[in-house]
Amino acid sequence: MTGLIADITNKGSISVFEVGWNWKVLLADDDALFHKIGRALLNGVKFDGHEIETFISHDYQSTCDFLKANPDTALLILDMYMDDANTGYRVIEYVRNELKNSELRILLHTSDSTIESEETALDNYAISGYLSKLNSDKSQLLIKAKLAIRSYNDIRHIQLLNHKNTELEKEIQVRMRQLLDVSAKLQTEAISRKKAQESLKEMNDNLELEICKRTQDAESAKEEAIKASQAKSDFLSRMSHELRTPLNAILGFSQLLLADKQCQANERQKESAEQISTAGKHLLYLISEILDLSRIEAGKLKVNIDAVDAVAIIDDCVVSMAQVAKADNITLQFLQSNECIWVMADGIRLKQTVLNLLSNAIKYGPNDETVSIRVQANGDYIEVAVIDAGPGVSVEMQEYLFKPFERGTSTESSVEGTGVGLAITKKLMELMHGRINYKNIKPVGCEFVLSYPKVNQ
Secondary structure (H helix, E strand, O other): OOOOOHOOOOOOOOOOOOOOOOOOEEEOOOHHHHHHHHHHHOOOOOOOOOEEEEEEEHHHHHEEEEEEHHHOOOEEEEEEOOOOOOOOHHHHHHHHOOOOOOOEEEEEEEOOOOOOOHHHHHHHHOOOEEOOOOOOOOOHHHHHHHHHHHHHHHHHHHHHOOOOHHHHHHHHHHHHHHHHHHHHOOOOHHHHHOOOOHHHHHHHHHHHHHHHHHHHHHHHHHHHHHHHHHHHHHHHHHHHHHHHHHHHHHHHHHHHHOOOOOOOHHHHHHHHHHHHHHHHHHHHHHHHHHHHHHHOOOOOOOOOEEEEEEEHHHHHHHHHHHHHHHEEEEEEEEEEOOOOEEEEOOOOHHHHHHHHHHHHHHHOOOOOOEEEEEEEEEOOOEEEEEOOOOOOOOOOHHHHHHHHHHOOOOOOOOOOOOOOEEEEEEHHHHOOOEEEEEEEEEOOOEEEEEEEEEEOO
16 A cells, blocks of 8 residues: 555454444544644544544545545545645545545645635535645634544444345435534524524434424334234134134044944945045044134133143053154153143143144154153243254244244145144243243254153142
């Protein structure tokens, strides 16, 4: 990097909003004496909770290289004449047009007597201030540097506040340019300072109004979503009831066909009746799941919590699922003695939650493996764990695991179900003041744990 001091060539850019950062000020001047004076006046000065850190450059190229590598530079104190009489103008053009950096504050430092006044310099060169080398009052350097840094800090905070309001981006850019102009005038005129404050207040008021509007829109959207969810729950509830009536008739007639000894049905007809019965029972189970979910979401599902023997209910669940597991050559193993373990729960819903986990373990576990059920005490809870040897829960599916109607894409077509079993289980556990957790087991396997409140002795 041509012309830059060696101790700054390898510094990375620092975000203005990170902890422990300094205000970066670049002294661009071919006068080594000004470098010493500038560093003596500015370096290490604490302003708005952060220290000023000065860097130096000697010519056009080193100045441009530094500003490109350090886009978070707050202030450039620029000598108009370095390589030639136009160096300062070329640097300003590079910063504003090529780097597209409108945040950097620039103070002109020159002895050019052709610049008639500070106001003329501000208007003609789009800078933040003007320092004459002919003025021996060096305190003006510190004062104007602080004002420029304050202006830079205000601009950056305004950008942060409006970062997410992309639809207001054009308006914000217009306001920021207005604020830049007003901020430059602040350094020379007390009246301009008042106007800038009023402009900033107006912008903040507009932002507050916009935020209020967006908040109202969000609340309206939330209310609409709640109404839509309620309508969905009501629809599912009504449809479940409507579907169960003809479905019960289908099941009833299929059972009559199978039970009628006088019916001269051949083997094919008998097999068809059995398929109707099996499919009807499966459909009735799916409809019951959806009905349970809609009743829970509507707050209409009640649980009768009492002291129940968890071991006896789990034994019943293992027996109920034995044939289903056997079809896939899966062994159900209940790791528990014959002792009773009492929990506070609704017996019917306790059985439903355990059956849901066993059903999932059989569905998603590999064939020819073992699904284990373990019961143990843990503090004020009794834990019922179901462990399978399946692939576990994928990272992308973990967020949606307990949400209704969400299923893994790899199993949607190969595994039957509606995707509401775990959602119902979680809600039932909450109604019974319990909880459900899971963890993947390495190298393979998954463990789901149901925690029921223990009966107080």
